[in-house]
Amino acid sequence: MKKLPVTLRVAVIWWAVVALALLGFGIASWGNSRLLAGGSRSGLIALALLLALLAIGVGYGAWRLLRGQLAGRAWLTTMGLIGGVPLVLRGPRLGILGATLLIGVVLLWLPPSLAYFKEQARAARAARQAERRRVKGLPRR
DSSP states (O other): OOOOOHHHHHHHHHHHHHHHHHHHHHHHHHHHHHHOOSSTHHHHHHHHHHHHHHHHHHHHHHHHHHTTOHHHHHHHHHHHHHHHHHHHTTOHHHHHHHHHHHHHHHHHTSHHHHHHHHHHHHHHHHHHHHHHHHHHTSOOO
């Protein structure tokens, strides 16, 4: 297995920190729900669960990226764009969170990262083309 370039090592650390921050915010939300005495706890509990699931998803992507898998880059890019772009457009407070996600996405697409994943991308493209050829060869109904 080839050694990860510096940009991907920084991206792994970046996304791992994001996952830990999401988990920390989830724990804080759950803790705040325990402090409330009224019936408005369900929103904080739901937020805690959502943040925990997001932390698991981002951590999974960072782990796959650490292993040098192209799917880790695709997963984190998807999560970063889906979360980052709307947050940047919401205003300055949430824009900082969105920018954090988008910086992580940029790290995944810098030239050293692209060069590292070039062979995996070619192999994945060839597999998709072979699958399309196989499907087209089936008899029509």
